[in-house]
Structure formats: C-alpha cells, structure tokens
Amino acid sequence: MLLEVRDLHAGIDGKEILKGLNLQVKKGEVHAIMGPNGSGKSTLSKVLAGHPSYEVISGEVLFEGNNLLELEPDERAREGVFMAFQYPVEVPGVSNSQFLRLAYNQKAKHHGQDELDPLEFNDYLKEKAKVVEMSSEFFKRSVNEGFSGGEKKRNEILQMAVLEPKLAILDETDSGLDIDALRIVAEGVNTLRSSENAIILVTHYQRLLNYIQPDFVHVLAGGKIVKEGGKELAIELEEKGYDWVKGAAGSK
Amino acid sequence: MISTTTVKETQFTEQFRNLLKSETNDDLRRLREEAFAAFSLMGFPTVKNEDWKYTNVAPLLNSQWSATSGNDDAAVDQRFDQLKAFNFRRNGFTALNLAFADLKVVHIAKETSLAEPIELMFVADENTAIFPHVLVIAEAGSKATIVESYDSPGKSFTNSAIQVIVGDNANITHYRVQRDGIDAYNVGTTEVSLGRCSRYDSTNINLGSALSRHDIDLKFTAEGGEAFVDGLYMLNGSQHHDTHSIIDHQVPNCTSHQTYKGVLNDTSRGVFNGKVFVRENAHGTDAQQSNKNLLLSDNARVDTKPQLEIFNDDVKCAHGATVGQLEEEELFYLLTRGLPMTLAKNLLTYGFAEEVINKIGIESIKSELDAAVLNRLGAEI
Structure with missing residues (x-):
C-alpha cells in the first residue's frame, strides 16, 4: 500500500473539517476525490502535504507503511509526496531553473543519487518540459511571477515531472483553466502516470476526468467519503449534482 | 577643561593645519578653510538633530583617526564653481569631507559614449580616515556608467562625497557598492543634478560597515529628466545603515522612481528616510517611491519614513513602505x-x-x- 489514511480527523483554527476519512491508494492507481465546496477536499490535500496551519486531531496517515504525519513538509517531499497547488505561489527574484535544480538536488542527495550541475540540469529540464509543452523561455523567468493561470498550472506539472514523486496530489488543478491549458495539463499528467506512482486528483468538476481517467472515484461530503466507485460515478455525479450525495452524508 | 565632544572634533584640527601647509592652490585653500570652520562650528551631528535621530555616530567618534588626504586634481581648477556648489554645510561630515577633500574630476566629453565603466574604488587602511570627493561632469549627450565601490577591510572611517552633473540629454548609470569590513564606518553623500531630457539611473548597495550612512540629494534642473534611485541594504549582526534621500522636482515634466529594499537580520538596524518634493511649478511630475523591508529576526529593527511633499495638483505620485517577515x-x-x-x-x-x-x-x-x-x-x- 502506498498511502493509507485511517479515520482521519483534521481541521483548521479549531474547526474540525475532516471527520473520519479513510482512503487507500496503491501504486499505479489514479484516484479522484470529488466533492462540493466546503466538503474538505482542500483540507485533505493540505494535511497530506503538511501545511502548518492545519491540525490533525486524530487518525493515521501511512506512506509506504511509515507515519507520514510526523514528517515535516520538506521531508515528505523528499520521500516522494508532491502536491500541485490550486494557487501556485510566486517567488520573485528566483528563476524557475534555479529553483527546480535546488529541489531536484535536495531529493537526489536524500536518495544518495548524483546531484546535477546547472548544465546537466538544463538538459534534463528541457526533456521534462516537453511533457507540458513549455519552452525554455520559462526557465529563466522568476518562479510563477507574471505567469498566466494556465502557465502556473503547467509549471506545477513540470515540477512534478522533474521531481518524479511516488504520490502526486493535484489540488483543483483544473480550476481556472481554459480548454487548451486543461488539455496540455491533462496530457502531461497522463504521460507521467505509471505503474510506479499514484495520483490523487482533487476536483469539484467532472470535466478533468474526461481527460484523465481515474481508476476510483471517491465523493467527499461533510468531511467523510460518502460514496465510492469507478469512473462512471463521476458521470453520474455530473448528471445528478452534489445534492444527490449530500443526503447520503447524513444517512451514512 | 575640554568637554569630550570637543576632543572628538579637535582630533582633526592639527591634521587639518598640516594639510593646509601643502595646499598650493589659493582658491582651494580658502574653500577648505571655510569648510573646516563650518565643521568646527557644527561638530558631528547628534541624535538631537532630526535628520540623525536614529543614527548615533558616537562609536565612530570615540576612535582616533589618522587623516590621509588632501590631494588635488589639477582639473579641479576649471571646475571650481561646481566644487563650490557642494552643500558642505549640510552637516559636520560634509563640511569635514570638503576640508580634507581628496579631489578627483571625471569628465565625460560632449556626445561621447563610453563603452567601459568608470571605476572609482576606495579602500582605507586600518585606523585611517579617507575623504574622497569626486566631481563627475557628464557633458550634453554623453553616456557612461560609473562604478563607485568601497572596500575597506579593517577598522577605518570613510567620509566620501560625489557630485554628479548630468548634462542635457546625457545618460548616466551609477552603481554605488559599499562592502566595507564589519568594523568600518562609512558616511557618504551623493549630489546629483539633472539637465534637460537627461537620465540618471542609480543602484546603491549597502552590505558592509558597522555603521553606514548614505545621503542622496537629487535635483531636476530642467524639463524631461528621468531618474532611478534604487537601493538595497542587507544587514547582519549589529550593523546599522541609514539612507536619507531627497528627490527634488523643481521643474515640470520629470519622472523619478525609487525602490529601496532592506533585509535585516540579528540585531541590525536600518533607517530609510526618503523625501520627494514636487514644487509649485512642477506640473506633469511622475514620482514613485517605495521602501520594502524584510525582518529576519525579532530583534532587528527598521525605521522607515517615505515622505511626499506636493505643491502642484497636476502630478502623478505614489509612495509606500512595508515592513514584513517571510x-x-x-x-x-x-x-x-x-x-x-x-x-x-x-x-x-x-x-x-x-x-x-x-x-x-x-x-x-x-x-x-x-x-x-x-x-x-x-x-x-
């Protein structure tokens, strides 16, 4: 088992948002977590990535059998957990290639692999950038600064390509994307999808799932998973709307 | 009975007398004497002086400094009026600078574009005081880059001044980099005047010194000028840096941009005081000013005061200051x-x-x- 979430209760500012969440993810799987606003989707992503503002009240999260919650966010990243942000942060003054090389080398060092010098890394980066159709023009620019919404999301997927995580959590990656950007991002994710990694797609809309086919769909409402199924569940959800499952939240 | 304050200032009296003996230029000797008299009268500024409220120069005055200075540049003769225009009465430091001025003239001929930067490097020896005073005259239509750097490794006192006269349609880029050692003291003044449709772009980097102060005084004297007055101070330990700037829009249709950033760690302290004046007839002025500070420690401190004084309605002005953490x-x-x-x-x-x-x-x-x-x-x- 790559990721195992057991009866997770978590929240922010003293307010409990996740109220007993369970989830199991194996290598090679793509899971979609869907839910209406306020269902706890973002909280789950942030708790898994280790955001300091979120507090775990009880429950367990195991990553490759080890307690993920006791690791700092950077340790989780080096172990292979990646989160693509809904709102990627701008880092003025630091170039994309500089930033990516630092991140790559931190991980390489942790795993006893060779670090890359700027020239070697540039070749590696050029290869990876093809995944999201990014030109080398973006390497010199400051991280996300002045990027359009679509460019920021593509940059997130580029980071995923560079860091090759075992588990990638894509937090509302489809939000704010036009159809072309959505296609590029989705194709990038499909290229990176393999039997060696797993992907969790956190999304409000079914739209993204037309491009990235999930193996499992989980519907989150009121801080719990209220319905689970295959990719057909997403289509059913799109037709019937979230009110359909909100009723289930109470009865479960 | 002599008060301690007087001793600090009088350490220069004997040294100044010696310097005068070797001054052969009569005009210059008179100017030096006038400046030294002003210094004797004013003394060094204290924290009671509003402009020096946050910068206590006492540590610098408690040491004995051996003044090494007094060189004349023959070219000063033709530029005497410009030298005389230096506002040495600004404070005790500027008066002392002119009294001991180690003079140098940089002349950039009309319609000349210099491919290589003009490098001005100042290094003071241990326990010495240096008084560089540079006159930069960029004639009409000229273009050049000036790199002014301070790199004194040990305990020393640099008291510098640079006067930059940017002629009509001239374009001057000015880098001032202060990287003195951690026991050094550095006080400097930059006076700039801009002619018609001229451009002056400066970047002032302050990394070194126990205590440093930089005064910038920039004036637009004819229409169409554009100035950038940017800077960075990055301080560690108990370093102290103070930038005081005046950007004076005396004439219409000039543009000024000022971006100053500060990074303060440990118990360091920064001061930024930026005045922008827009005079009554200076319509069409565009003035932007910002000072952003990053405090990396709870014990670091910055006092920032951007000030706009506008006496004309037809202007575009913005200013702001921030102090924050990561x-x-x-x-x-x-x-x-x-x-x-x-x-x-x-x-x-x-x-x-x-x-x-x-x-x-x-x-x-x-x-x-x-x-x-x-x-x-x-x-x-």
Missing part, C-alpha cells in the same frame, strides 16, 4: 518541493534582494553582488 505560504510552497527550511528561507530572502540586483546591467558586477548576497546569507544556492 510569507508563510511562500515558505510552505518551497518546503513542499523538498527544500529544507533554512534553504527555503534563504532562497526567499535572496529573491527579495535579487529584485534590486537583477536590474544591474553589467554582468560581472551583478554576479559579484549575487555571490555577496549569498555569502551574506551563508547559503549555497
């Missing part, structure tokens, strides 16, 4: 990419400072400052 969301973002906390903090700090460094057009200076910023952070990036 953004938690930015840090979290870097952590989730596997950067350890220290490296993440250093990278964000570096990025903050780089915004000023990145505008530097000479690659060698830029990469040297890049390295200096990283060295200051103790980081490998």
